[in-house]
Amino acid sequence: MTSAILISILMTLVAASTPILLAALGELVVEKAGVLNLGVEGMMLTGAVAGFAVAYSSGSTTLGLIAALAAGVATAMIFAVLTLSLTANQVATGLALTIFGIGASSLIGAGFVGRTITRLGPVFPEALAGHPLLRAVFGHDIVVYLSLALVLAVSLFLRKTRPGLVLRAVGENDASAHAIGYPVIAIRYGAIAFGGALAGLGGAYFSLALTPMWADRLTAGRGWIALALVVFAAWRPGRLLLGAYLFGAVMTLELQAKAAGITWLAPELLAMAPYLATIAVLTMMSLGRKTGRLDAPACLGKPFSAS
Amino acid sequence: MNQPREQEVPPRLALAHISKSFPGVKANEDISLSVRPGEIHALLGENGAGKSTLVKIIYGVQHADEGTISWDGETVSIPSPKAARRLGIGMVFQHFSLFDAMTVIENIALGLDEAVDREVLKARVAAILDSYSLPLDPERAVHTLSVGERQRIEIVRCLLQKPKLLIMDEPTSVLTPQEVERLFETLRQIASEGCAILYISHKLHEIKALCEAATILRGGRVVATCDPKLESTKRMAELMIGAELRQIEHKPGAGAGAVRLSVQDLSLAGEPPFGTDLEAVSFDARAGEILGIAGVAGNGQSELLTALSGERLASSPDAILLDGRPIGLHGAGQRRAAGLACVPEERNGHAAVPDFSLADNSILTARHRLPLAPLGFVARGDVLRFAQSVIQRFDVRTTGPGALARSLSGGNLQKFIMGREIGQQPAVLVVSQPTWGVDAGAAAAIRQELVDLAAKGSAVVVISQDLDELLELADRLCVLNEGRLSAPRAIASLGIDEIGLMMGGVHGAGESTGATHA
Incomplete structure (x- = not known):
């Protein structure tokens, strides 16, 4: 009995963690290349709506996932052109991208509100996937x-x-990488595209797997948590996995409390927990600046133009 | 690789009538030069003489408008640095292309055009380090290395490609004398194996010591070629500058007066991640003297400057005394008002706001001692007059007080910043790297102003890595090494080797054992 509860907790935890893990992993690669894309939330939303729209129209969740990938990349490319080719400010552009993603997903999703699709199912046959x-x-x-x-x-x-070494080099010292002869801008385009693809996929996980139904602002700020997670993980993929699952656990507190029949704590407070945890983590990281600074790619957020 | 050095051997590199223009400037005009295999050839000239443009053309970064390049007797075109490396041209830039957070071996791998297996690369690097007796630990992170060690990474990068021509761009500007000597040995060995070396510098005694031929550039043209071993230093300097060299005049009668700045047991934790802790630094600077603080960058120079300027406060008011008054807990503005002016090393972004006009930049520091902003309102006319007076007195080449700081060349901006501070008649002026990257003519002018300021009764503290400069300027010299300041010694009693050893300190020991953490 207890093992069944534990397993069900694990299943919800994994499901809740996966979208932020994907988005954060993409952003980690982007930041390792020296680019700060604060538009993760926006890219997740365009991925979510594109995935849902295609899955709903075609009936295929696989096509939906592919569409989400493409939509994430397309949104990221807006950011890439503005910040890399036109050297716009990365922070402002990233924030604008999030606002754009919210608006675009609302517009496209307006006709789909409340519609449902078949949820993305387990990969393995029922004998394994349904085994207690x-x-x-x-x-x-x-x-x-x-x-x-x-x-x-x-x-x-x-x-x-x-290639990974070169990508890190571009994030560490873009001027040197350029002087040696690496195509800084092209590498950053690639990293941003990868980040967009994973953010789009992460967003689609909400609309295709978690809640197979469209609702406005479906991702509910998880893109920001993904951004915080990259800092929390000190730009290391292993720690990112750990952090994502930790955040996943905090995020499912509300559900777990409800399941466990805890009523003395307002569910709204528990729903706040992941965001409070984000603030707490970011505050802790900036207090421990000594380590935080060493880990961050040295050129993070700095515009680069070859002269 | 031993090649016969006979007349029939075509030059390794021959440039014929190279010209290159940028909008408004002729950077190179009708330049011809040739370098034989195994020759160390100096390219001599001031900043802006066209050296870097020429070298960039050779290395494929830029392309000549006119003229031909031939390589081992055949005419070639060099469209990119990659093509240059394929021909066998290696270049060590003045500003290293290194990645601080990565290890030496990762940095070397990044400098290669093709992927090499890590173990194979390690073996090849070890072989090169061994055959040239270069001490360098491949697994160390770059930010823990001294400048000399960093330069070795660049040299190893080049040597891995078995170069036939090695270009060294101002390689000694940040090295200690011992490191310079070591570099020269390495370069001589490389040349003896048949590799030609193009050595860019404006330090004449080095060129005399190292090079067999010199091409002197001025204003984008070749003004002379000579054998530096036969030509006098003074004559080469005059060819390079195109005028008589100005000697610094020390005014007699200046000398040790009353103590104006006194620092007692000043300790300060270094700024993370790569800072150096200052440990109980003590010194006095007297009216009428120039106190030199030598040392290789990264030994606490920037910490000392921020501690003196007031950007970071001392732990007690008595740690810093200005004319006997404790100012250890005064902020930067209060210290300026009291008469302690500081000029940091970095001009754009620290000493001046790049996107502000020169006039606005002069308000930033001069308002404390001059009535440029009474009651908080900017007195536009007075500000413009002050900026204009600095521009005239210090011969700053610019369009006027309205020019943006970033539009000035490094040397001109430095002249303006020095003028801004000296124009306030500070009691004490602390300046870091006053002539870094400034051409010889402007450097002489700046040094003369420092001497004149001291002669008027101010105390001047010069923090510099350039020993020649300190020997020329300072009355007393101390050395900052690993955050500790040596006792000052009168300059007359010191030999250059002695100072070099003091500067090298732990770095020097680290090189011989290869184990000490820099």
Whole structure:
């Protein structure tokens, strides 16, 4: 009985963590390349609405996921053109991108409000996915496994491969990387596209897996949590995984409390918990500036123009 | 790689009638020069003489409008740095292309055009370090290394590509004398193996010590070629500047007067992540003297400057005394008002706001001692007059007080900033790297102003890495090493080797053992 409860807690925790894990992982790569894209929330929303619209029209969640990826990349490209090619301020552009994403997703999603689709199902056959114990391992959908594989892949990419080394170099000292002969702008375009793809995918996880139904501002500020998570993880993919699941746990507190029949604590307070945790983490990080500064890519947020 | 040095061997690199224009400027005009294999060839000239443009053309960063480049006798075009490296041209830039947070070996890997297996690369790097006796630990993070060690990374990067021509751009500007000597040994060994070296500098005694031929540029043209070993230093300097060299005049009668600035047991934690802690720094600066503080950058220079300027406060008021008054807890504005002026090393962004006009920049520090903003309202006319007077007195080449600080060249902005501070008649002037990146003519003018200021009874403290400058300017010299300041010594009693050893301090020991943390 207790194991069944634990497993069900685990399942909700993983599901809640996956979208922020994806979005944060994408943003981690972007920031490692020296770009601060605060538009994660906006990219998640355009991904969410595009994924839902395509899945609803075609009946295929796979097509929906692909559409979400593409929409995330497309939104990210707006940011990339503005900040890289036109050297607009990254912070302002990122904030604008979020506002744009909120508006665009509301507009596109207006006709879909309240519609439902078939939820993204588990990958493995019912015998495994429905097994009371084994479902803890085999009961997840494709995006969960993909997110875990991506954490490993990004970690290896950054630490072990030459392109990963070059990407870090661009984030560490763009002028030097340019002087040596690396295409700083092209590499940053690539990183931003990757970040957009993962943010779009993360957003679509809300509309295709968590709540297979469209509602306005579906992601509810999770993009900001993803941004905080990158700092919390000190730009390390392994710590990012840990952090995402920790935040996932905090986020599901409300549900768990309800399930456990706790009534003395207002559910609204528990719903606030992840945002309070975000503020707490960011405050702690800025207090411990000594480590925070060392970990951050040295060129983070600085515009670069080849002269 | 030993190649015969006979007349029939075509030059490794020959430039013929190279010209390059930028909008409004002819950077290079009809430049011809040739470098033989195994030759160390000096390219000599002031800032703005066209050296860097020429080198960028050779290294493929920029392209000549006219003229031809030939390589081992064949005419070639060099469209990109990659093409230059393929030909066998390696370049060590004045500003290193290094990544502080990464290790030496990662930095070297980044400098290569093709991916090399890490273990293979390690072995190749070890072989080069060994054959040139270069001490360098491949696993250390770059931010823990001294400037000399950082430069070695760049040299190893080049040597890995087995260069036939090595370009060194102002390689000694930040090295200690011992490091310079070591670099020269390395360069001589590289040249003896048949590699040609193009050595860019404006330090004449180095060129005399190292180079076999020199091409002197001025205003984008070749004004002379000579054998530096035969030519006199003075003559080369005059060719380079195009005028008689101004000697600094020390006014007689100036000398040790009353103590104007006294620092007692000043300690300050370094700024993370890479700062150096100041440990119980004590010194006196007297009226009429110039006190030199030598030392390699990163040994607490920036901390000392911020502690004196008031950007960071001392722990007690008595740690810093200005004319006997405790000012250790005064902020930067109060200290300026009291007469302690500071000029930090970084001009754009620290000493001046890049996007402000010169007039606005002069309000920022001069308002404390001059009535530029009485009752908080800017007196526009007085500000313009003050800025204009600085521009005239210090010969700042600019369009006027309305020009943005960022539009000035480094040397001109430095002249303006020095003028702004000296124009306030401070009791004490502390200046860091007063002539960093400034051409010889302007540097001489700035140094003369410092000497004149001291002669008028101010105390001047010069923090510099440039020993020649300190030997020329200072009356007494002390050395800042690892955040500790040595006792000052009269300049007359010191030999350059002795100062070099004091500067090298732990860095020097670290090089011989390869283990000490810099």
